[in-house]
Amino acid sequence: SLVFNQIKLAGFKSFVEPTDFHIEPGLTGIVGPNGCGKSNLLEAIRWVMGANSAKAMRAAGMDDVIFNGTKTRPGRNQAHVTLTIDNSARIAPPAFNDDDILEVMRVITKGSGSKYKINGKTVRAKDVQLLFADASTGANSPALVRQGQISELIAAKPSNRRRILEEAAGISGLHTRRHEAELR
Ligand code: ATP
Numbered sequence: 001s002l003v004f005n006q007i008k009l010a011g012f013k014s015f016v017e018p019t020d021f022h023i024e025p026g027l028t029g030i031v032g033p034n035g036c037g038k039s040n041l042l043e044a045i046r047w048v049m050g051a052n053s054a055k056a057m058r059a060a061g062m063d064d065v066i067f068n069g070t071k072t073r074p075g076r077n078q079a080h081v082t083l084t085i086d087n088s089a090r091i092a093p094p095a096f097n098d099d100d101i102l103e104v105m106r107v108i109t110k111g112s113g114s115k116y117k118i119n120g121k122t123v124r125a126k127d128v129q130l131l132f133a134d135a136s137t138g139a140n141s142p143a144l145v146r147q148g149q150i151s152e153l154i155a156a157k158p159s160n161r162r163r164i165l166e167e168a169a170g171i172s173g174l175h176t177r178r179h180e181a182e183l184r
C-alpha cells in the first residue's frame with residue numbers, strides 16, 4: 001500500500017498553527033494527554049483522504065473541522081491538510097503515477113466547501129478517494145486504528161469480537177446483506 005511520509009495541517013480543529021509531523025515507516029502510535037489532539041490528527045488523515053461523514057469527523061457540519069476559536073483567539077476561515085506519500089513503488093493510478101512523491105492537499109473555506117489538489121493540480125474529491133481506494137488505504141482502512149479499538153477487541157465477547165474483526169476486514173457490509181437475504 002501507499003507509504004505516508006508526512007502530514008501538515010493548519011487551521012484544522014485544535015491544530016490552529018501550521019504543524020507538521022514526519023511519519024516513520026512501520027507502525028505509528030499517537031500518544032499524549034487527554035484533549036491534546038490525538039483523535040483530531042487521525043481525523044485529519046481521514047479527512048485529506050476524502051472522508052466526509054459527520055461521524056468520522058465528529059462534526060455536525062463540514063465547516064466544523066475549521067478551528068473555531070477560543071476565549072483568547074479568533075477562529076479561522078480556512079483549514080488545510082497535506083499528506084505526503086512515497087510513490088516510489090509506482091502504485092498510484094496512471095494519472096498520478098509519474099512522480100516519486102505525491103502531495104495530496106485538501107482545503108476547506110468556511111461556507112464554500114473543500115477543494116483538493118494532487119501535486120499542485122486541482123482534482124476532484126473522487127480522484128483522491130480513488131487514489132487511496134486503489135491502494136487499499138483510504139479513510140476506512142483497517143490500518144487506521146481508532147482509540148479504544150484494541151481494548152474493545154480484547155474485552156469483547158467472541159460474537160462481538162467477530163463483528164469487530166469483520167468491520168476491520170471491511171466485510172461487515174457483506175454480512176449484513178447475507179442476513180437480509182436469509183430473512184427473505
Ligand atoms: P482524548 O485522550 O481525550 O481522546 P485527544 O488527544 O484524542 O483526547 P482530541 O479529541 O483530538 O483529543 O482533541 C480535543 C480538542 O480539540 C478539544 O479541546 C476540542 O475543543 C478541540 N477541538 C475540536 N474541534 C475543534 C475546532 N473546530 N476548533 C477548535 N478546537 C477544536
Ligand code: MG
Pocket residue numbers: 038039040147
Ligand atoms: Mg481521542
